[in-house]
Amino acid sequence: MSADPKVLLTDLLKTALKSVAPEHADTPILLERPKQASHGDFASNLALQLAKPLKRNPRELAGFLLAELPASRLVAKAEVAGAGFINFTLAADAKTAVVRDVLARGADFGRGASRRARIQVEFVSANPTGPLHVGHGRGAAYGASLADLLAFAGWDVTREYYVNDAGRQMDILGLSTWLRYLELFGERVPFPPNGYQGDYVRGMAKQMQLAHRDKYVQKAADVIKGTPGLPDAARADDEAKQQREQHLDALIANAKALLGEDWAYVHNHALTEQLADCRDDLEGFGVHFEVWFSEKALYDTGLVARVVDRLERAGHIYVQDGARWFRSTAFGDEKDRVVQRENGLYTYFASDIAYHLNKFERGFDKVINVWGADHHGYIPRVAGALKALGLDAEKLHVALVQFAVLYRNGQKASMSTRSGEFVTLRDLRREVGDDACRFFYVLRKSDQHLDFDLDLAKSQTNENPVYYIQYAHARICSVMAQWGGDEADLAQAELGRLDNPRELALAARLAEFPEVIEAAAADLAPHAVAFYLKDLAAEFHSWYNAERMLVEEAALKEARVALAAAVRRTIRNGMAILGVSCPESM
DSSP states (O other): SOOOOOHHHHHHHHHHHHHHOGGGGOOOOEEESSSSSGGOOOEOHHHHHHHHTTTTTTHHHHHHHHSSSOOOTTTEEEETTTTTTEEEEEEEHHHHHHHHHHHHGGGGTTTOOOOOOOOEEEOOOOOSSSOOBBBHHHHHHHHHHHHHHHHHHTTEEEEEEEEEOSSSSHHHHHHHHHHHHHHTTTTTOHHHHHHHHOHHHHHHHHHHHHHHHTTTTHHHHHHHHHHHOOOOTTTOOOHHHHHHHHHHHHHHHHHHHHHHHHHHHHHHHOOOOOOOOHHHHHTTTTTTOOOOEHHHHHHHHHHHHHHHHHHHTTTOEETTTTTEEOOGGGTTOOEEEEOOTTTBBBHHHHHHHHHHHHHTTTTTTEEEEEEEGGGGGGGHHHHHHHHHOOOOOGEEEEEOOEEEEEETTTTTOOBBBTTBBBBBBBHHHHHHHHHHHHHHHHOOOOOEEEEHHHHHHHHTTTSSHHHHHHHHHHHHHHHHHHHOOGGGGGGGOGGOOOHHHHHHHHHHHHHHHHHHHHHHHHHHHHTTEEEEEEEEHHHHEEEHHHSSSSOSSSHHHHHHHHHHHHHHHHHHHHHHHHHHOSSOOO
């Protein structure tokens, strides 16, 4: 007998269906858990599905199906309800059978069968121009949990970070580092307001000084020679912003000309240091990647140029004012997009098209991008480019992640430091711990705003969901230690002794775990796992507070320990997906 009651009920309904309407024997059997416990454990709408093709009253059909339903000792009651639903109430044995299944499957309880399909999850992918901030943290926690959820559900998952190591932002970081390096030798160039201001830039400059002394020093007068002047610092109009950008570009051009081949060192030093910091931060956060994909590689292999030429040959590119434009409006975008500027440089969009082509060429069955919510408008143009290339854009799924807002003492916490930088992910991790960070970040649907309560995340109370779940796990570990038996013996426990309402409710909750995994994976929704674990912990605490686990009667004690052990195993499986630890004592 299967431990999954849905399998049992599906088989019973199929038998009844073959008798009542053999010509419709292939009708899918759908079973759902009613929202109200008084409506039973499962409900089927089979009679409602058959009513129209059979031209019969659904309640009458439900009655016929019930009459042909094979008897089973594992079904305590089956009845017609509402407009024609069939409600099932399971016998106690059917509910508690899941305990044996959990103990037998262990770390694989809830795991889906292999789909023999490959899926790529690309997430974080922050420009390596500075430390990760709390906004990146939510994308990291969501992406990592989503990838682990999909892997647990049976997908072959590749976790990927797209490194933006080409283009203007990296040039700005290299310039900012070099200017701070020059300051160490008394060559002071007015620091551009749109350069990278953080102390980490000064740190990289100091490293250059210690390693290479004055090797890369140039005169300040030569660095600023020929650059356009900066507007008044108080001006914030579009013209002033454009002037600041032109001044920055001129400084970069001078740096490259003055340093020559040495510019590559400055550029790579800044990139290497920031990428290493990013890796270290993410590794400490329990976020791992199989692939770190270089944007520069797309240019080095000529793929960016080739993909633009391919779009042009297909008639999707036109030239205007010396620039090449992709006709993205033909695919639902609000306006056409430049892929190559009049100066010959390709845009970020061009390299993004090439990157997505590369993803598809690697043969993934599904590609998931985890993007910030501000990238919502970017989706149509990327999907349009895939269609223009003749690719199946339906394979691309974009999960949007909203920003997280920090709260302390009920007040919105400052998101920036005196240097004007966002609060770093590393600072948040130090304050509340990795477990609270990982759990709180996925406690809401990714595209919903998240209020991150710092005080709650640090508290050791039942109001803190992380503490509440971990405490349930620790309580069970304590019970198991006091029991002191051999866990292997629990496979033979007399589960029929589990007959009070709390025990049956807890067993029913355990049986939901595989369904939660399947649904959460389909919806790209790891928050559903977090919600489930909160409910499971609540069911356990309620039972623990109402009943003694280690009673005198050996059979009842062993049955209760088996149920507790099954809860512990399920908590471990769920928390592992979310990247949260399960301490054995608290």
